[in-house]
Amino acid sequence: MTNTQDQDTTLPDVTEAPNPVIRTMRMLWNDKFAFVSVVFLLIVLLCAIVGPFLLEDAATKQNLRGRNAPPFDFSTAWPYWLGGDALGRPLLARIIVAAQNTIFVAAGAVFFSLLIGTTLGLIAGYTSRIISQIIMRLADIIMSFPSLLLAVIVLFMLDSSVFNLVIVLAITRIPVYLRTARAETMEVRERMFVQAAKVMGASNGRIIFRHILPVVFPTLITIATLDFAFVMLAESALSFLGIGIQPPEITWGLMVSQGRPYLTTAWWLSFWPGLAIILTTLSLNLVSNWLRTALDPAQRWRLEIVRKKNG
Amino acid sequence: MGERLLDVRNLSVDFHTTHGTVHAVRDVNWHLDRGETLAILGESGSGKSVSASAILNLIDMPPGEITSGEILFEGADLLTMHAEERRKLNGCRIAMIFQDPLSHLNPVYSVGFQIAETMTAHGQSKAGTRAKTIELLERVGIPNAETKVDAYPHQFSGGQRQRIMIAMALALKPDILIADEPTTALDVTVQAQILTLLEELQQETGMGLLLITHDLGVVAEIADRVVVMNSGEIVETGSASDVYHNPQHPYTKQLIAAIPGNGIMAQQLDQTAPILQIEKLSKHYGAFVALDEVSLTVLPGETVAVVGESGSGKSTLAKTVLRLQDATSGEALFEGRDLVQMDRKDLFKVRRDIQMVFQDPTQSLNPRMSIYDIISEAFVIHPEILDKQHWKARVCELLQQVGLKPDHMYRHPHQFSGGQRQRIAIARALALEPKLIVCDEAVSALDVSIQAQVMTLLKQLQDDLGISYLFIAHDLLLVRDFAHRVIVMQNGKIVEQGPVEQIFDAPREAYTRNLIAASLSPDPEIQATRRIALDELQGANP
Numbered sequence: 001m002t003n004t005q006d007q008d009t010t011l012p013d014v015t016e017a018p019n020p021v022i023r024t025m026r027m028l029w030n031d032k033f034a035f036v037s038v039v040f041l042l043i044v045l046l047c048a049i050v051g052p053f054l055l056e057d058a059a060t061k062q063n064l065r066g067r068n069a070p071p072f073d074f075s076t077a078w079p080y081w082l083g084g085d086a087l088g089r090p091l092l093a094r095i096i097v098a099a100q101n102t103i104f105v106a107a108g109a110v111f112f113s114l115l116i117g118t119t120l121g122l123i124a125g126y127t128s129r130i131i132s133q134i135i136m137r138l139a140d141i142i143m144s145f146p147s148l149l150l151a152v153i154v155l156f157m158l159d160s161s162v163f164n165l166v167i168v169l170a171i172t173r174i175p176v177y178l179r180t181a182r183a184e185t186m187e188v189r190e191r192m193f194v195q196a197a198k199v200m201g202a203s204n205g206r207i208i209f210r211h212i213l214p215v216v217f218p219t220l221i222t223i224a225t226l227d228f229a230f231v232m233l234a235e236s237a238l239s240f241l242g243i244g245i246q247p248p249e250i251t252w253g254l255m256v257s258q259g260r261p262y263l264t265t266a267w268w269l270s271f272w273p274g275l276a277i278i279l280t281t282l283s284l285n286l287v288s289n290w291l292r293t294a295l296d297p298a299q300r301w302r303l304e305i306v307r308k309k310n311g
Numbered sequence: 312m313g314e315r316l317l318d319v320r321n322l323s324v325d326f327h328t329t330h331g332t333v334h335a336v337r338d339v340n341w342h343l344d345r346g347e348t349l350a351i352l353g354e355s356g357s358g359k360s361v362s363a364s365a366i367l368n369l370i371d372m373p374p375g376e377i378t379s380g381e382i383l384f385e386g387a388d389l390l391t392m393h394a395e396e397r398r399k400l401n402g403c404r405i406a407m408i409f410q411d412p413l414s415h416l417n418p419v420y421s422v423g424f425q426i427a428e429t430m431t432a433h434g435q436s437k438a439g440t441r442a443k444t445i446e447l448l449e450r451v452g453i454p455n456a457e458t459k460v461d462a463y464p465h466q467f468s469g470g471q472r473q474r475i476m477i478a479m480a481l482a483l484k485p486d487i488l489i490a491d492e493p494t495t496a497l498d499v500t501v502q503a504q505i506l507t508l509l510e511e512l513q514q515e516t517g518m519g520l521l522l523i524t525h526d527l528g529v530v531a532e533i534a535d536r537v538v539v540m541n542s543g544e545i546v547e548t549g550s551a552s553d554v555y556h557n558p559q560h561p562y563t564k565q566l567i568a569a570i571p572g573n574g575i576m577a578q579q580l581d582q583t584a585p586i587l588q589i590e591k592l593s594k595h596y597g598a599f600v601a602l603d604e605v606s607l608t609v610l611p612g613e614t615v616a617v618v619g620e621s622g623s624g625k626s627t628l629a630k631t632v633l634r635l636q637d638a639t640s641g642e643a644l645f646e647g648r649d650l651v652q653m654d655r656k657d658l659f660k661v662r663r664d665i666q667m668v669f670q671d672p673t674q675s676l677n678p679r680m681s682i683y684d685i686i687s688e689a690f691v692i693h694p695e696i697l698d699k700q701h702w703k704a705r706v707c708e709l710l711q712q713v714g715l716k717p718d719h720m721y722r723h724p725h726q727f728s729g730g731q732r733q734r735i736a737i738a739r740a741l742a743l744e745p746k747l748i749v750c751d752e753a754v755s756a757l758d759v760s761i762q763a764q765v766m767t768l769l770k771q772l773q774d775d776l777g778i779s780y781l782f783i784a785h786d787l788l789l790v791r792d793f794a795h796r797v798i799v800m801q802n803g804k805i806v807e808q809g810p811v812e813q814i815f816d817a818p819r820e821a822y823t824r825n826l827i828a829a830s831l832s833p834d835p836e837i838q839a840t841r842r843i844a845l846d847e848l849q850g851a852n853p
Contacts, residue, residue, distance in 0.1 A: 192674040195675075197677075199635070199665075201692050201693065202692050203692075298725040
């Protein structure tokens with residue numbers, strides 16, 4: 001009897017585990033949209049980190065002769081190329097400086113809600129019925145409360161600092177991850193490979209982190225990127241109400257709302273920060289799309305096949 | 312030559328994928344006459360379903376493409392016909408039934424509505440449809456058709472659902488009925504009933520029956536002629552008994568040789584201390600008794616097969632022994648220690664000794680882990696087995712032991728075929744060096760020839776390593792060549808148990824006899840005599 005008769009001959013033999021870093025870079029290069037998005041996000045990140053140190057002064061200096069200065073006037077200094085705001089402050093410099101607060105609030109809120117929501121969701125999905133019920137009812141309470149109202153109450157009582165804003169936004173977004181993680185966990189835990197791990201004697205921790213989380217994670221990451229945009233807008237709404245970020249601190253959302261009264265006469269006040277929000281969200285979406293494919297061994301070939309076509 | 316009912320000429324179908332073009336069907340010719348049953352026999356990937364899909368215009372194009380050929384229905388070429396004309400033919404003149412009736416019935420409509428829909432969709436008035444629907448349901452053997460017509464699909468058993476599908480297909484008295492693996496998901500006794508029904512209906516209406524199957528037994532039972540397909544080509548065609556007795560092509564020969572049930576039956580082992588001794592094990596789900604005081608023993612190096620139809624409690628038995636669920640009462644002694652009462656720490660140790668191989672290897676291997684990770688997980692969980700520096704060498708060794716290449720260890724499960732995946736699952740079980748492996752329908756999801764290979768592997772591992780198997784299966788013929796002892800279960804109880812020879816040659820219980828009689832023999836002549844025996848048996852025990 002030939003034991004190897006049902007051998008799969010269409011695939012090349014892999015003798016060594018491929019280097020994961022090189023492989024990832026190659027897959028990223030093959031998806032041009034994702035590649036451009038990553039480059040854009042790196043630029044945004046760079047602005048967020050070093051922007052305030054270099055441009056803090058330029059961004060806050062008022063210049064009443066340049067009030068609502070129109071964009072694309074290249075005779076002026078470069079921070080004014082995208083125009084000036086109502087107090088004559090250069091828009092480009094302000095956008096770069098505002099990146100720090102915006103990214104910090106959004107990334108912080110998304111990160112904490114993702115972390116807490118996923119943890120609770122996995123616990124609720126995998127452990128006993130009672131714990132699951134308690135966690136789910138807590139989530140229901142948060143969800144039944146309008147998130148903006150909750151934020152208004154909490155921020156009214158506490159100081160309206162960047163850190164408090166992150167906490168409030170994180171709490172309101174926890175149920176989204178929690179419910180998704182729980183639902184997926186309950187589906188995955190019944191799959192046979194989980195049963196197989198149990199038969200081998202795997203601990204609960206091992207089953208959750210090695211077998212369930214990798215299957216659930218791509219879905220959560222996709223939600224997280226969509227949520228990123230939501231949080232940015234929620235933050236601007238709170239800032240608009242005067243309980244979020246307080247001037248002179250700035251964020252993109254605050255800039256959009258500050259430009260609102262001038263929309264008919266000076267559109268660029270709201271347009272540029274709005275564009276920054278849109279591009280960041282779009283890039284995150286494209287990257288998460290790529291990530292979902294890259295993380296799935298069964299789908300990964302889609303990103304590797306392009307390489308062969310390109311030679 | 313008179314006009315054929317259906318004539319497929321030089322049909323070729325390609326599928327364009329990113330891996331290149333796959334020739335699913337290459338230059339295939341066959342025909343079907345009125346009142347005739349033609350079986351297309353082949354294993355998965357042989358292209359047997361694709362040609363039937365082409366008849367009903369069910370191929371997705373793209374990626375599919377019909378590159379050549381014609382399909383003549385009463386002389387008219389279906390492939391050049393307008394889509395609207397084809398729609399009129401589909402369901403009305405040519406109907407189809409599928410393998411899994413549950414997924415092809417809409418769960419939110421009553422079955423009566425769905426059967427009536429086929430009629431109204433083809434222009435019949437609504438007035439008489441209800442009476443006709445009830446008549447049809449009665450004809451296909453649904454009891455209390457008057458009331459059942461308003462029931463929903465989930466309220467029927469698997470066999471009844473398939474009867475409903477047949478009623479739906481026959482609603483408009485088609486000239487051709489295409490049956491794609493109609494009995495694969497059903498129990499053997501139900502399978503026999505459905506095949507009988509199909510045959511009766513064919514004789515009544517004189518339609519042409521096109522049967523797509525992987526099972527030579529089904530072919531022997533019902534087909535007049537058979538077309539054997541392998542990787543998109545017809546390798547052999549002829550009458551059912553000619554093909555079985557005089558296979559010409561090597562592939563057909565190999566297929567027939569791979570059928571279990573013709574080998575030498577194993578002798579009973581000498582009585583020694585049992586490795587597993589189950590005493591009056593019960594499992595209740597509320598009022599429902601899934602497992603009712605089951606007692607059995609497994610000796611070291613022995614294979615005990617547990618056979619039963621769906622709902623017999625055989626999978627519950629496996630899960631309870633492995634403590635994937637807790638027993639209600641009774642005990643299961645493994646080397647003298649009770650598994651049912653065992654605490655976490657002892658259970659963890661005993662996990663090394665009892666392993667399991669699951670039914671569907673596609674689902675039992677984590678799709679996101681590489682083969683190396685899957686197998687070496689055993690060593691991560693039980694670090695006392697092996698030092699980390701030896702893991703790689705041991706994984707290589709295990710892969711070779713189950714007939715795979717060490718090179719495969721960095722691949723992921725989706726890159727393997729079904730048989731290879733089951734080999735990986737076996738390697739994973741072996742990594743813990745178990746004394747007992749519970750195989751839950753371990754080869755049921757595999758093609759016949761792959762099945763034979765995996766069974767050979769299991770047997771060889773038993774000879775080399777002295778492993779005991781608790782082998783759970785629904786297919787009696789499969790265990791005939793493999794098991795030392797057979798246990799027949801029904802409704803959570805053990806009906807009969809004994810050495811394999813006794814069960815097959817001199818079964819005591821009526822249920823066992825019924826089960827053996829209902830399983831299909833690939834030999835058309837033997838099957839014919841068996842059929843008569845089964846009719847007598849069921850006449851005697853209604």
